[in-house]
Amino acid sequence: MKKIYSGKVEKSVKTLTKEHYSESIALSMYAFQYKVSEHDIDERKKLLDDHHILGIWENDKLASKLHMLNFTVFINGEEWSMGGIAGVATYPEYRRLGHVKALISQSLIEMKEKGQLFSFLHPFDIGFYRKFGWEIFSENKKLTIVNKDLSMIGSISGKINRIKPQENDAAEKIYAKYIQRYSGGLVRDKSWWERSIYEDEEQYAIFEDEEGNPQGYIAYEIKNRLMKVSEYIALTQEARVQLWNFICQHDSMLNTVELTTANNDPFPYFLKQPKQKVEVYPYFMGRIVDVQRCLQSYKFLNRTNDIVLKIKDEFAQWNNGEFYLNGESVQQTENCIELSINALSATLIGYKRPLELYELGEINGFEKDIEAFDQDVPYQKTAFYDFF
Structure with missing residues (x-):
């Protein structure tokens, strides 16, 4: 038992x-408003064996x-250990008593002990988790394309193969190459795939x-003349084009395509008609768990020795x-350079640049120092396709 002090x-x-x-399953069903049938309860319990649950x-x-x-x-071309946070729930009669604050504080302690230098989560409310140190690092876009x-x-080139993914690991290999291009x-x-x-x-x-050579894939389903594309992953421009052409070959079957x-x-920059309905939305949030160890391992471009970062973190005092x-x-x-x-x-995950955050008032200091910091941080593009 760990005792965490939350207020008084x-x-x-x-x-x-x-x-x-x-x-745990009963609380999840109540809080997230879904039902697990009696037939599926045992399978759901098996999944929890991979979870470390605090209560x-x-x-x-x-x-x-x-x-x-x-x-x-x-992140930044390297593999990092990350602690995912999920399934945070409280019965309504016990809300606003500091429970979540205590659970998050303990989770940060345990992630630090495990050597997990980053933590990600999918927020129900961005402002809520910002209070605890998590910040947006990825955005997704959903495109709605009419017939x-x-x-x-x-013209058509190469070949499209429709496969049963459980019998062919081509998509897994393509994704493994693709995701290294992003932070x-x-x-x-x-x-995890299965x-x-x-x-x-x-x-x-x-x-x-x-x-x-497999160079790209899409994951999709078609119902009621609607094609939903949940993953559109391409290693080359040829793959992007030919996967799009494959989608177009369904034109007699579809009214609309939704692609995320x-x-x-x-x-859709390369389409003949890139002007489409696009919804861009913040997706996952991340935070550094252990600043000192993260800075020691992070590959800065110059690692200027005279730059000093003054960090404020209310929920991970270390x-x-x-x-x-x-x-x-x-x-x-x-x-x-003062920053939260x-x-x-x-900054380090790659979602924002130091000078941009300086302009937004999120970083304070002398502009010349922040310019030097900006030059030290590699330019990256972020992407996150998963959910937990």
Whole structure:
């Protein structure tokens, strides 16, 4: 049992064991308004074996919980250990008592102990999780394309194969190459593909070039003259075009195509009619768990030694202080670049630039120092395609 102090109330945070799985599932069903059938309960419990679940009890009843998952992500061209946060829920009669604050505080302690230097989550409310140090790092876009704009580009090349993904790992290999071009993307292992990506109703189409090399894929489903494309992943421009042409070949079957991808993906720039209905929305949030170890491992372009970052982090006290870019702690109160854990996280994951955050008032200091910091941080584009 871990005791976390939240205001004047002491919260006892416990780790859930198998005997608590039924309570955890019941709380999730209530909070997120869905039903798990009796037939599926045992399978759902098996999935929880991969979760580390923290909980708070009130009167011998599970009142609040938080799930932690172990992941690896690409950031700045490197693989990093990441702690995912999911399933945060509280029964309404126990809300606003500091439960979530206590659970998050304990989760940060445990992620630091595990060496997980980043943490990601999907927010129900961005402002709520900003208070705890998480910041937006990815955006997605959803395009709605009507039938009249399903116009093919150029001539057909290569070959499209419709596959059963469980019998062909081409999509997995394409994604593994593609996601390294971006910052923030999840490293998917086989079990994650099988458990969280492959859907029974979705089909996969693989594009192979003239040499027979798989260069792109789409995951999609068609119902009621609507094609929904959940993943559109291409390694080459030829693959982008030919996957689009494959979509267009369905024109007699469709009224509309809905395609979701990362906002940094070049689609639909290359279409004959790129003027489409596009909804861009913030997606996942991330935060640095351990600033000192993160700075020590992060590959800056120059690692200017005279730049000092003064970090403010209300929920991970070990991050408060002044640091050189190499992670060395320093006692310096003047000529520092002052920024919150949110701003540093958005910067190092690649979502925002230091000078942009300076203009927004999220970073304070002398402009020349912030310009030097900006020159030290690699330019990156972020993308995150998964959900947990």
